[in-house]
Amino acid sequence: MADVPIDIAYTARLARIALTEEESTRFAAQFERLFGFIRELQALDVDRVSPTAQVVPLANVLRDDEEKPCLSQEAALANAPEREGPYFKAPRILE
Amino acid sequence: MSDNGKLTVPGAPTGHALRDAIAAKQRTAEEITRDALSAIERLEPQLRAYITMLPDRAIAKARDVDRRIARGEQVGSLAGIPTAVKDIFCVRDAVTTAGSKILERFVAPYSATVVEKLDAADAIIVGKTNMDEFAMGSSCENSAFFPTHNPWDTTRVPGGSSGGSASTVGSGAVALALGTDTGGSIREPASFCNIVGVKPTYGRVSRYGMIAFASSLDQAGPMTTDVRDAADLLEAIAGWDPMDSTSVDVPVPRYADALRTDLSSVRLGIVREFEESIAGDAAMAQLYKAAYADLAALGATFVDVSLPHAKYGLATYYLIAPAECSSNLARYDGVRYGLRKNGSGDVFSMFEQTRAAGFGPEVKRRIILGTYALCSGYYDAYYVRAQKVRTLMKQDFDAAFAACDAIACPAVSCPPFPLGAKSQDPVAMYLMDYFTIPMSLAGIPALSVPAGYVNDLPVGLQICAPIFEEARMLGIAHAYEQATQHARRRTPAAAATA
Numbered sequence: 295m296a297d298v299p300i301d302i303a304y305t306a307r308l309a310r311i312a313l314t315e316e317e318s319t320r321f322a323a324q325f326e327r328l329f330g331f332i333r334e335l336q337a338l339d340v341d342r343v344s345p346t347a348q349v350v351p352l353a354n355v356l357r358d359d360e361e362k363p364c365l366s367q368e369a370a371l372a373n374a375p376e377r378e379g380p381y382f383k384a385p386r387i388l389e
Numbered sequence: 390m391s392d393n394g395k396l397t398v399p400g401a402p403t404g405h406a407l408r409d410a411i412a413a414k415q416r417t418a419e420e421i422t423r424d425a426l427s428a429i430e431r432l433e434p435q436l437r438a439y440i441t442m443l444p445d446r447a448i449a450k451a452r453d454v455d456r457r458i459a460r461g462e463q464v465g466s467l468a469g470i471p472t473a474v475k476d477i478f479c480v481r482d483a484v485t486t487a488g489s490k491i492l493e494r495f496v497a498p499y500s501a502t503v504v505e506k507l508d509a510a511d512a513i514i515v516g517k518t519n520m521d522e523f524a525m526g527s528s529c530e531n532s533a534f535f536p537t538h539n540p541w542d543t544t545r546v547p548g549g550s551s552g553g554s555a556s557t558v559g560s561g562a563v564a565l566a567l568g569t570d571t572g573g574s575i576r577e578p579a580s581f582c583n584i585v586g587v588k589p590t591y592g593r594v595s596r597y598g599m600i601a602f603a604s605s606l607d608q609a610g611p612m613t614t615d616v617r618d619a620a621d622l623l624e625a626i627a628g629w630d631p632m633d634s635t636s637v638d639v640p641v642p643r644y645a646d647a648l649r650t651d652l653s654s655v656r657l658g659i660v661r662e663f664e665e666s667i668a669g670d671a672a673m674a675q676l677y678k679a680a681y682a683d684l685a686a687l688g689a690t691f692v693d694v695s696l697p698h699a700k701y702g703l704a705t706y707y708l709i710a711p712a713e714c715s716s717n718l719a720r721y722d723g724v725r726y727g728l729r730k731n732g733s734g735d736v737f738s739m740f741e742q743t744r745a746a747g748f749g750p751e752v753k754r755r756i757i758l759g760t761y762a763l764c765s766g767y768y769d770a771y772y773v774r775a776q777k778v779r780t781l782m783k784q785d786f787d788a789a790f791a792a793c794d795a796i797a798c799p800a801v802s803c804p805p806f807p808l809g810a811k812s813q814d815p816v817a818m819y820l821m822d823y824f825t826i827p828m829s830l831a832g833i834p835a836l837s838v839p840a841g842y843v844n845d846l847p848v849g850l851q852i853c854a855p856i857f858e859e860a861r862m863l864g865i866a867h868a869y870e871q872a873t874q875h876a877r878r879r880t881p882a883a884a885a886t887a
Contacts, residue, residue: 306757309757312745335775384723386735
């Protein structure tokens with residue numbers, strides 16, 4: 295693993311966040327320090343350990359498929375930055 | 390073991406004392422609510438604990454409680470007690486920001502389950518408290534709006550991320566508050582503001598309507614003047630919720646019945662690695678030695694336990710929590726709610742500019758770190774490896790609890806620090822959660838209870854128990870609190886404006 299493993303520009307694109315030059319430089323220095331800790335994990339032998347996603351044992355949490363009251367269309371649209379009639383409006387996605 | 394003795398802390402009325410005064414018709418809920426609102430108003434210029442006040446909602450609820458009491462009707466378990474709610478919980482028709490510009494104008498269309506439970510228990514919700522943006526931080530300085538100040542010394546931070554809740558309870562303005570804890574965000578500010586803060590077992594309290602940060606770690610809990618209030622508030626908010634598939638259907642005990650006044654036959658684990666770490670600070674080490682001596686005087690016996698993987702907690706947490714946050718915060722895309730910046734017109738530019746303008750530096754940092762940890766090619770090396778270390782950490786606690794009933798350990802490595810002292814150094818800030826992260830990763834319940842002062846600044850003792858053993862943990866904390874009375878001192882902020 296490289297010393298400063300994160301390609302910040304590429305990762306920021308994946309995360310859909312426009313970073314300034316200054317932010318990228320600052321984050322790079324901060325990640326370098328944080329990876330000092332993170333690299334310690336690489337020293338542990340975990341080959342035979344199974345991962346824990348969630349600590350309280352629950353599996354296949356299901357409920358009956360029945361109709362229940364939900365938000366009205368108006369309530370669901372009330373916080374929309376832009377709407378058109380009963381729709382959320384977003385910039386064109388397909389050309 | 391139940392203790393029926395009523396303790397009135399000077400200057401900081403407990404929730405149970407207020408409830409008893411209302412039940413005895415000595416005071417009305419409306420009077421108490423108006424007192425709380427004016428105390429908050431008096432203290433806000435110094436503390437800035439609230440993002441949004443809800444005085445109309447509070448007065449209407451208080452009058453409703455008074456009307457029902459006058460008619461001789463049954464009222465809820467928290468009837469008439471002024472309560473602050475961290476601004477991460479949706480309160481229907483109220484602005485709910487999570488401390489972020491991206492939600493600055495978001496009006497919640499429904500209430501969180503815990504808020505509905507507070508309403509059903511007849512608590513009086515007075516306002517929404519300040520917090521680090523999306524609960525990411527340990528000082529409340531990552532709030533997008535303003536920092537909150539510590540009532541013990543207003544040049545210092547209240548801790549975070551539940552800093553507003555801790556500050557307002559610590560000031561004595563309200564007795565009860567809700568916070569959330571992902572890696573220490575209830576316990577560290579509770580320690581800093583000299584109050585009781587409880588992180589319940591993961592799954593004990595519903596997360597429905599609580600804005601998500603790291604879904605496998607986030608848990609809501611009480612922040613209160615004393616342990617009895619924490620017990621009552623936890624009982625009111627705990628329980629299975631069909632709206633949260635990770636909440637667990639186990640009975641909720643009457644926690645107040647578990648409050649003890651002695652610790653005979655209690656075996657407390659002392660964590661070797663934590664003691665070695667705190668030994669580097671003589672004043673802190675001395676405070677915790679005194680706390681253990683007080684526990685021993687109450688009858689507790691001690692067992693040396695080891696958490697060999699605790700030292701990997703920070704690294705594990707800063708892979709898992711950012712990974713989950715990067716996924717959860719993907720929803721802030723400028724389409725359905727929240728801020729939108731249009732950028733150059735195409736949809737990707739809109740996403741990138743919205744998120745650039747809406748998120749603060751700490752949130753961006755964690756989203757990028759988390760996105761990286763989940764990237765194809767790195768997923769196994771980072772995220773899966775961290776989840777495996779999490780298993781080892783859980784096994785450490787299992788082994789420890791085979792030898793003891795509960796663990797007593799430091800909640801923090803230092804007393805509250807000055808504003809600005811760590812805000813330019815995220816790793817120094819992350820290290821603040823060294824003693825609280827392992828419990829979060831293991832999902833076990835843990836609390837902080839006032840344990841005394843270093844340089845006149847409050848410090849908390851952490852008590853942790855096996856999963857779903859909150860009653861045992863609260864019982865131990867209560868015995869310690871009643872014997873030591875560390876929280877009885879008044880805050881300088883409250884004293885100066887009284």
